[in-house]
Amino acid sequence: MTTDEYAEAQAATSTLDDLAYFADMALDLHEEPTAERTVDRIAEYAKAGMRCDDTGILLVHSRRRIETAAATSKNAERAHTLQTELDEGPCLDALTGNESYYLINDTATDERWPRWGKIVADELEVRSVLSIRLETRARRYGSLNLYGSRPDMFGIDDLAVASIFARHASIALAQSQETDGLQKAMDARKVIGIAMGILMERYSIDSDRAFTVLQRYSQTNNIKLRDVAQQVADRRTLPGA
Structure with a gap:
């Protein structure tokens, strides 16, 4: 060679x-x-x-x-x-x-x-x-x-x-950021669903009303909807209720 x-x-x-x-x-x-x-x-x-x-x-x-x-x-x-x-x-x-x-x-x-x-x-x-x-x-x-x-x-x-x-x-x-974003969105939907279920059972309301309660609390207190839902999931009721 x-x-x-x-x-x-x-x-x-x-x-x-x-x-x-x-x-x-x-x-x-x-x-x-x-x-x-x-x-x-x-x-x-x-x-x-x-x-x-x-x-x-x-x-x-x-x-x-x-x-x-x-x-x-x-x-x-x-x-x-x-x-x-x-x-x-x-x-x-x-x-x-x-x-x-x-x-x-x-x-x-x-x-x-x-x-x-x-x-x-x-x-x-x-x-x-x-x-x-x-x-x-x-x-x-x-x-x-x-x-x-x-x-x-x-x-x-x-x-x-x-x-x-x-x-x-x-x-x-x-x-990876797209995957992270999708995962966070899925997690947020899951915790919101759990919070809605807790409110529906506790206050005998339907799903639309439960979501409206979460949304209104979020807007009134300037807290992200996911964070409100997480607090409800952790405390089994609305914060301050």
Whole structure:
């Protein structure tokens, strides 16, 4: 086998290994029961697959509510928290900026986020960062953030691989959040039905009247209907009755 043929064979083997890795990741993420567990697994897979020091995931719920949903270390979590405190950083810009990713070759010299960069370089020993947006065509979910302790840890090839991670992760997040939403809706219907049954038996009213009582109490006291129903289910009567 010539040198070129050997190199081609090695590249083909590496490609097959990568494909198998992403296939396993996709299956594992699909099988996770909750959105919380899904983001934890995304962070774990990204750290192992990208061979970086730490990873973290920021999720955006509204313009004013951004949270660290997963972090593989306290350093990664602190790097996230500093961005929300200082209102600057690549992970925040990946959420809301014009670019879908931001690459920092050295936080100690990068001038785009000077306050954040100096702190993470000096205190957390984070020197390289790659932040890439998590999104589908329907919505933006957050950002996947990779951290390295040495300058120039991430290049163009790393960006290509991280983009595949982000695509799989975004789909998994979309599916898990949809599943969570359906499960919560089913749970709410169940507890409302239980509460209606309790009121029907206790006050000798029909189902329409029982639902109206729950709804009216919810509106009058500014409490979610599901929470009112849960209180009735727990106490066997309307709160305060």
